[in-house]
Amino acid sequence: MGILDDKVVLITGTGGGQGRVAAQIFAREGAKVIGCDLKADLNNETVELVRRAGGEMTGFAPVDLTDPKQVERFVQSAASVYGGIDVVYNNAAYQRFGPIPEFSVEDWRATVAGELDIPFFVSKYAWPHLVRRGGGVILSIASISGMIAGETPPMVAHTATKAGVIAMTRQFALEGAPHGIRAVAISSGPVLTPASERDLGDNQAARDAITQKTLLKRFGKPEEIVELAAFLASDKASYITGANYAVDGGATAW
Numbered sequence: 375m376g377i378l379d380d381k382v383v384l385i386t387g388t389g390g391g392q393g394r395v396a397a398q399i400f401a402r403e404g405a406k407v408i409g410c411d412l413k414a415d416l417n418n419e420t421v422e423l424v425r426r427a428g429g430e431m432t433g434f435a436p437v438d439l440t441d442p443k444q445v446e447r448f449v450q451s452a453a454s455v456y457g458g459i460d461v462v463y464n465n466a467a468y469q470r471f472g473p474i475p476e477f478s479v480e481d482w483r484a485t486v487a488g489e490l491d492i493p494f495f496v497s498k499y500a501w502p503h504l505v506r507r508g509g510g511v512i513l514s515i516a517s518i519s520g521m522i523a524g525e526t527p528p529m530v531a532h533t534a535t536k537a538g539v540i541a542m543t544r545q546f547a548l549e550g551a552p553h554g555i556r557a558v559a560i561s562s563g564p565v566l567t568p569a570s571e572r573d574l575g576d577n578q579a580a581r582d583a584i585t586q587k588t589l590l591k592r593f594g595k596p597e598e599i600v601e602l603a604a605f606l607a608s609d610k611a612s613y614i615t616g617a618n619y620a621v622d623g624g625a626t627a628w
Contacts, residue, residue, distance in 0.1 A: 376404030377608040382456045384408045384449070386439060386496055387466030389416030391567035392515070394423070395596040396465055396603060401429025403604050405461070408452040410437040432456075439466055439492040442499075449499040459503040461607045464493035464514040469535070471527040485531035490538045497546060501555075509554020511607050515599070516540045516559040518622045526583040536561070540618045547616030556615035558606045563622025566593040589624025 383400050387393035388409030397407050401424045411417035414435035424431040432455045437448045453459050468488025470481040493514050504510035519529055520536030539559060546557035564570075564584045570593075574581055585591055599621050605611055606619075620626050 376402065377610060378461075378604060379404035381405045381460040381607070382408065382458055383461040383463060383607065384410075384452050384459050384496070384500060385463040385465055386410055386492065388420045388433065389413045389435070390420070391569055392565065392596040392599055393465045394420045396463055396600045397421075397424050397431055398427065398429070399597070399600045399604050400463070400607070401427070401431055403608070405430075405607075406456045407431040408434070408455055408459075410434040410439070410448055410452075411466070412436050412438060439495065440468075440487045442491075442495050445492075445495040446499045449496065449503070453500075453503045458507050459500050459510065460507055461511045461513065462497055462500045462504070463603065463607070464496055464512070464539075466492055467515065468492075469529075469532045471529050471532065473528040474530050477528075477530055482531050485535055489532065489535035490542075493539055494542065501550075504550075504555050505553045509550075509556075512543070512546050512550070512555065512557040513603055513607055514539050514543050514557070514559045515603075516543070516561045516618065518561045518563050518620055518626050521561055521618075521620065521626055526580065543618065544616050551615065556612075558611075558614060558616075559618040560599060560603060560606070561618055561620045561622065561626075562594065562599050563588060563620070563625045564593050565596060565599060567596060585623075587625045588622065589627060592623060594621065594623060 383405040389411030417433045417435035421433040469485045516539040517536040543559040
């Protein structure tokens with residue numbers, strides 16, 4: 375028995391990183407997972423990994439989540455697979471970094487689209503399906519960058535959009551409560567994924583600069599975020615809504 379038995383969970387960005395781990399852990403806990411990604415080959419790999427482990431997952435790709443029409447089609451298709459949606463896991467994001475003087479308007483708008491538009495579009499179109507089920511959960515991956523400023527790398531747009539995700543979560547909770555919809559944000563600290571490993575490469579100075587703000591002096595692992603997400607999506611967390619959880623190795627503690 376898992377804590378998510380028979381729940382239908384829509385997870386965005388399941389082609390790798392935290393999204394892939396989320397698909398695996400949620401399926402392990404008994405959920406029927408519906409995933410999507412822009413990269414079809416990587417998303418198909420995740421589906422196969424979940425199924426080989428005995429889980430249940432259906433994938434849709436490619437889906438450009440910054441396009442509201444594609445999001446609407448995806449959510450409608452996803453809801454038809456298992457007859458509804460119980461949990462929305464807003465994991466997918468795209469951002470750009472840079473210091474304010476060199477940060478272009480295009481960089482700003484791309485980050486707003488990739489980190490704020492995506493969770494809004496997905497949640498908006500999934501909302502009536504959650505209402506139809508008598509309630510559900512909207513989980514959104516935010517960041518400690520929405521709570522504190524970040525020096526490495528410079529992140530003016532990232533701080534703004536992730537603060538927006540945290541604020542939007544509170545509004546989701548307020549408007550969702552009469553319908554039995556809970557909304558929770560998880561603000562992760564620095565987490566190592568295949569993408570961040572690739573970007574950092576062997577630049578130890580950059581790695582140290584990122585982790586020095588944490589009390590634990592290390593990066594987090596995707597599992598350390600997703601295990602909390604699975605609990606928050608479950609009925610065991612039925613009294614939790616409108617909250618933001620920092621999972622950051624203590625970075626926001628000082």
